Amino acid sequence: MGEGIKTNCIGCIACSILTVAVVIISVAAIIDGYHEVVEGHVGVYFRFGALQEGITEPGVHMRQAFVTRTRHVLIRPEEERIQNLEAITKDGIEITFQGIGVLSRTRKDKVVVLIKKFGMDFKKVLIHDRIREDLRLFCANKTIDQVYNEEFLEIVAAVKHDVEDQIFRLGDGGVEILNLVIPKPDIPQDIAQNYKQVKVQWTEQLVAKQQKITEEIKKDTELLKAVADARREKEVLEIKIQERIIETEGQRNVSEINNQIVRDKENNLADIAKYAKDKEAAGNTALYSPEYIKLQVAQSLTNNTKFFFSGQDSVLGGLLSKILANKK
Numbered sequence: 001m002g003e004g005i006k007t008n009c010i011g012c013i014a015c016s017i018l019t020v021a022v023v024i025i026s027v028a029a030i031i032d033g034y035h036e037v038v039e040g041h042v043g044v045y046f047r048f049g050a051l052q053e054g055i056t057e058p059g060v061h062m063r064q065a066f067v068t069r070t071r072h073v074l075i076r077p078e079e080e081r082i083q084n085l086e087a088i089t090k091d092g093i094e095i096t097f098q099g100i101g102v103l104s105r106t107r108k109d110k111v112v113v114l115i116k117k118f119g120m121d122f123k124k125v126l127i128h129d130r131i132r133e134d135l136r137l138f139c140a141n142k143t144i145d146q147v148y149n150e151e152f153l154e155i156v157a158a159v160k161h162d163v164e165d166q167i168f169r170l171g172d173g174g175v176e177i178l179n180l181v182i183p184k185p186d187i188p189q190d191i192a193q194n195y196k197q198v199k200v201q202w203t204e205q206l207v208a209k210q211q212k213i214t215e216e217i218k219k220d221t222e223l224l225k226a227v228a229d230a231r232r233e234k235e236v237l238e239i240k241i242q243e244r245i246i247e248t249e250g251q252r253n254v255s256e257i258n259n260q261i262v263r264d265k266e267n268n269l270a271d272i273a274k275y276a277k278d279k280e281a282a283g284n285t286a287l288y289s290p291e292y293i294k295l296q297v298a299q300s301l302t303n304n305t306k307f308f309f310s311g312q313d314s315v316l317g318g319l320l321s322k323i324l325a326n327k328k
Contacts (some may be wrong), residue, residue, distance in 0.1 A: 039173075044070070055073075073111050080102055082101075
């Protein structure tokens, strides 16, 4: 009987242990299966090491416990730095690019494809390594002066274009390059010193050119001022001449008016004198009529006691003949 009780106790203990184990395993499964995806990321799942096709959006999710692992993939824009990128130019000068900045974004619908092809670090393969490769190729085909000076502003566009082509070809356009910043490379000290001297000379030339432009502007300003002064003096002189002309014309008009007054006065006097003479002539015409003249001649003859006639051919005889003939 004692052995039966002992067996029952052992069975109860085993059941209790099993129950506890089941509870512990269940809690562990819940804890292991519970996870959350933070904002700006998507969740991808590996079951027994194999990547699953689906992705999860930000939020709380459950996964198959113990056999599934979750990885978060950033899908919002991300800025990364590429340090110490060494390159050699066409003329054999070793240069180093420090702090290349690249702003990129992963397309959500291409996450699983990119991880399958390139792994979780797909951005390193598609962006970082491609930038290093293309930048080195660019420098290898250019001289140090072209890279550092003449064509420096063209580097970003050329490298970005080539990298985007390779991303489209290799990764089906799953990653977008939003911005690329490539600073000027570090160059050997002696070459940098030469560029510095060239820059100083260029600055001096620029200053001299600016001074020349300033002097030309000053001269142009003085010329404009002189022209303006001359134009102003000309206008003042024209005004004075116009005033003199107006004054002279005024004096001439006054003189003409005075002369006209004198002429009118003289004409009036002449008209008066003419009128008087005309009146006198008319009076004389009326006074010295033929009858009056005959009468006066007769009176004159009567006043003389002696007459000497030399016939009708004499002056007096002819005159008397005319008078007497008119009388008849």
